[in-house]
Amino acid sequence: MSKSGRIILVIAMAAAMAACAKKEEEVMVEPITVEPTETGKYK
DSSP states (O other): OOHHHHHHHHHHHHHHHHHHSOOOOOOOOOOOOOOOOOOSTTO
C-alpha cells in the first residue's frame, strides 16, 4: 500500500472512531438573574 493510501486509511479510521465514540451532552445552564424592581423613585 502506498504512503498516501495509508494516510487516507488512518484518517478514515480516526474519523470513524470519533463518530462512534460516546458523546457527552453539554448542557448549557443559563445563570439566573434577578430583574430590578421598580421602586417608584423615578416615576
